[in-house]
Amino acid sequence: MPEKANSLKQIISDIYAQESRRVFATLVRLLGDFDLAEEALHDAFSAALSQWPDAGVPENPAAWLVSTGRFKALDQARRRTRHDHLMQQVVQLADNDGDDDQPMAFEAIEDDQLRLIFTCCHPAIAPSVQVPLTLREVCGLTTEEIASAYLVSPSTMAQRIVRGKAKIRDAKIPYEIPTISELPERLDAVLAVIYLAFNEGYSTSEGTSLTRVDLIAEAIRLTRTLISLLPDPEAQGLLALMLLHESRRDARTDVHGDIVLLEDQDRRSWNASLIAEGVALTQMALRSRRFGFYTLQAAISAVHAQSVSYDSTNWHQIVSLYDVLRQIEGTPVIELNYAIALSMRDGPKAGLELIEGLIRDGKLKDYHLLYSAYGELLSRAAQPQAAIAAFETALTLTTQSPERRVIQTKIDVLRNI
Amino acid sequence: MKYAALVYLNETDIDALTQAEWDAMNQECIACGQSLEERGVTVGGEALMSVQSATTLRVRDGKLKLTDGPFAETKEQFAGFYLLVVRDLNEAIQVASQIPPARYGSIEIRPVRELSLQDNPRYQAEN
Numbered sequence: 001m002p003e004k005a006n007s008l009k010q011i012i013s014d015i016y017a018q019e020s021r022r023v024f025a026t027l028v029r030l031l032g033d034f035d036l037a038e039e040a041l042h043d044a045f046s047a048a049l050s051q052w053p054d055a056g057v058p059e060n061p062a063a064w065l066v067s068t069g070r071f072k073a074l075d076q077a078r079r080r081t082r083h084d085h086l087m088q089q090v091v092q093l094a095d096n097d098g099d100d101d102q103p104m105a106f107e108a109i110e111d112d113q114l115r116l117i118f119t120c121c122h123p124a125i126a127p128s129v130q131v132p133l134t135l136r137e138v139c140g141l142t143t144e145e146i147a148s149a150y151l152v153s154p155s156t157m158a159q160r161i162v163r164g165k166a167k168i169r170d171a172k173i174p175y176e177i178p179t180i181s182e183l184p185e186r187l188d189a190v191l192a193v194i195y196l197a198f199n200e201g202y203s204t205s206e207g208t209s210l211t212r213v214d215l216i217a218e219a220i221r222l223t224r225t226l227i228s229l230l231p232d233p234e235a236q237g238l239l240a241l242m243l244l245h246e247s248r249r250d251a252r253t254d255v256h257g258d259i260v261l262l263e264d265q266d267r268r269s270w271n272a273s274l275i276a277e278g279v280a281l282t283q284m285a286l287r288s289r290r291f292g293f294y295t296l297q298a299a300i301s302a303v304h305a306q307s308v309s310y311d312s313t314n315w316h317q318i319v320s321l322y323d324v325l326r327q328i329e330g331t332p333v334i335e336l337n338y339a340i341a342l343s344m345r346d347g348p349k350a351g352l353e354l355i356e357g358l359i360r361d362g363k364l365k366d367y368h369l370l371y372s373a374y375g376e377l378l379s380r381a382a383q384p385q386a387a388i389a390a391f392e393t394a395l396t397l398t399t400q401s402p403e404r405r406v407i408q409t410k411i412d413v414l415r416n417i
Numbered sequence: 418m419k420y421a422a423l424v425y426l427n428e429t430d431i432d433a434l435t436q437a438e439w440d441a442m443n444q445e446c447i448a449c450g451q452s453l454e455e456r457g458v459t460v461g462g463e464a465l466m467s468v469q470s471a472t473t474l475r476v477r478d479g480k481l482k483l484t485d486g487p488f489a490e491t492k493e494q495f496a497g498f499y500l501l502v503v504r505d506l507n508e509a510i511q512v513a514s515q516i517p518p519a520r521y522g523s524i525e526i527r528p529v530r531e532l533s534l535q536d537n538p539r540y541q542a543e544n
Contacts, residue, residue: 035511039456042508046457076452142505144418154528158506 008057012048015061020045021140023065025112028119029175030070034137034165037069039076044069113138114177114229117222121190122173125164130193131200132157133164138225139218149200149215190226191238191294194219198242216246233288237295240281244301247274259402263310275305296325315345332363340373348381368397372407384414419529420501420509425493426522428467445517453499458512462499493522500529 020041027037044065058064120134132150135141141149147157167173178186201215223239226232251265260266282302285295300321307313322338336358343351355374364370375390391411398404431439446464453459473484487494496518503509506526513524530538 038508038511042458042503043456046455049457136505136507142418143507144505154506158510161507162510 008053009049011057012045012052015048015065016045019062019065021116021138022113023062023069024137025116026066027069027073029112029115030066031073032175034168036073040069040073041065043072043076047072110229111177113225115175117190117226118177118186119168119173119175120164121186121193122168123186123189124171124173125167127193127196129160129164129167130189131197132160134193134222135197135215135218136161139222141218187230187232187235191234194223194226195238195294197222198245202245216242216249220246233285233290234292234294236281237285237291237293237298240278240285240298241294241301243274243278243281244298244305247271247278247305253402257402259406261406262304267308270305275302278302279305293325293329296321296328300325313344315341319345332358332361333367336364336367336370336373340377343377343380348377351377352381366397368394368403368407370394371397372410375407375410379410379414388414418503418505418509420503420506420513421525421527421529422462422499422501422509422513422516423495423525423527424464424497424499424516424518424522425525426496426518427493428496430521442517442521449515449517450499453501453512453515458503458508459499459501462497464497465495468494496522501526 023044024037024041027040028034031037031040047068048061048065052058117134117138120137121130125133132146135146135149136143143158143161144154146161147154150157197215198219201217201219220239220242223235223242227235227239247270248262248265250271251267251269252260254260278298279302282295282298285291286299300318303314303317303321318341319338322334322341326334326338335354339351339354339358342354343349352374355370355377358364358370359374371390371394375387375394378384378387378390388411391407391414395404395407395411398407434442450459450462468487471486473487475482475484499513499516501509501512503512506528509526513519513526516524518524
C-alpha cells in the first residue's frame with residue numbers, strides 16, 4: 001500500500017530528525033571514530049527503510065538503530081580485506097564490550113550526547129573549528145548550512161570540519177564526560193562555544209539573506225539540551241541571557257533593516273513569553289549562588305526586560321550588577337557598559353570620567369562602540385562639537401552599514417541643533 | 418543532497434602498474450562500488466575507457482564537428498564517476514575518500530545543480 005509506505009517514510013524521517021544525533025553520539029562511543037559512526041548511522045537508517053515496512057517500527061527505534069548501526073560497522077570491519085588499524089580497533093572495542101544484544105540503557109544514551117558535546121568543544125580544538133564542529137555533529141546542521149551562516153564557501157567549511165575530526169582522532173581527544181574536578185573548566189568551554197555561535201547569529205542576523213540558518217535558535221536549542229543533561233546554574237544563566245536578547249529580536253531592527261537602539265525600541269513588540277522564561281531562569285541561577293558571567297549579564301538584561309520604558313529603568317540595580325560583573329570579569333567592554341550605566345544613574349559626568357580613562361588606556365582603540373558611547377555622553381553633557389568628533393571617530397571604525405547609519409544620524413542631529 | 422564524485426587518474430602512472438596491481442585496484446573498485454550501493458549513498462557510477470578512446474563533439478552554426486580524443490593535454494584524465502546521495506559536503510568527502518583511485522589520482526566533488534524552468538542560478542553568483 002503506497003499510503004502506508006508514505007506514512008512509514010514520514011515516521012522514519014521524523015525519527016531521523018529527533019534521534020539521529022543521539023544515535024550518532026552512542027555510535028561514536030561504540031565504534032571509537034566519528035567517520036565510522038557516521039557511516040554506521042547511514043547504514044542503520046538504510047536498514048530501517050528496507051526492514052521496517054515488513055517488520056514494523058521497533059518499540060525503541062533509537063536502540064534498534066544503535067545496535068543495527070554497530071552490527072553493520074562490525075560486519076564491514078570483518079569483511080574488509082585491508083585490515084587497517086582502525087578496523088582492528090573497532091573489532092577489539094566490540095570484543096571488549098561483550099554481549100552484542102545488551103539493550104541500550106536510556107541513561108547511557110543521554111551520557112553519550114554529553115560526551116559528544118564535550119568532545120566537540122574540547123579546548124584542544126581551535127575555537128574557529130569548535131563551533132562548526134558542534135553545529136554539525138551535535139546539532140545536525142549540514143556543512144552547507146553552517147557555511148552559509150558563516151558566509152564562507154562550503155569547501156572552506158568542509159575543510160574546517162575535516163580538520164576538527166582529524167584533531168580529535170590524532171590528538172586522541174577522549175570521548176568522555178569530564179571528571180568532577182575538571183567539569184567547571186570544561187563546562188566553561190562548552191558555554192563559550194554556545195555563546196560564540198549565538199553571537200555569530202546575533203551579528204549576522206542583520207543581513208538580508210533569508211536562507212541563512214538561524215544560529216540563535218540552534219544555540220538556544222543546544223543549551224536546552226545541555227541543561228536537560230546537566231543542570232548547571234551558569235548554563236541556565238546563558239540560556240536566560242540568550243532568551244532575553246532574543247525577546248527583542250523584532251524590536252531591534254526597523255522596517256528598513258536599520259538598528260533600533262534599546263532606548264528607542266517599541267517595548268510592546270518584545271516577546272513576553274521569552275522574557276518570562278528568561279527572568280525565571282535568571283532567578284533560579286541567582287538563587288543557586290554559583291552563578292557567574294552569563295547569569296549576571298542575564299540579570300542585567302532582565303532588569304531592562306522588566307522596565308516599561310528606558311527612562312523608568314532601575315539604573316541603581318543595573319549599576320550594582322555591573323559592579324559585581326566587573327569584579328569577576330574585568331574586561332574593558334564590561335567597564336564601558338558600567339560607565340554607561342553609571343551615567344544613567346548619576347549623570348553624564350560620572351560616565352565620561354571612566355570613558356576618558358578607557359580611551360587613554362588604549363585597549364579599546366578600535367572599538368567603535370567606545371567612541372559612540374563617548375559621543376553620546378558628550379552630547380548629553382552639552383558638548384556638541386566634541387560629541388561630533390567622537391561620533392566621527394566611531395564612523396571610521398565600523399564598516400557595517402546599519403551601524404554606520406545609526407552613527408551618521410547622530411552626527412546629523414547634532415549638526416542641525 | 419546530490420554530489421558528483423569525479424575520478425581523475427594519470428593514465429601514464431596507471432600503465433606503470435603491473436597487471437596484478439592494476440587488477441587488484443579494479444577489484445577494490447568493484448568492492449567499493451558494491452559497498453557504497455548497499456549503503457544507499459550512491460545511485461550509480463561508471464569507470465571509463467582511456468581518454469584515447471574519447472570523441473569530442475561540438476555543434477557550431479548548426480554543423481556537427483568531431484575531434485578525436487581529449488581537447489587539452491592535462492596531467493590527470495577523467496577516469497570515472499559516482500553520483501552520491503548524502504547528507505552534506507562532509508559526508509560526500511568521507512564517502513569519496515573511500516574510492517580507491519583517491520590514493521593515486523584525485524576526486525573532484527561537485528554539488529549537482531537541479532535544472533529549473535526559470536530563475537536558474539548563475540555560475541558567477543555561486544560561492
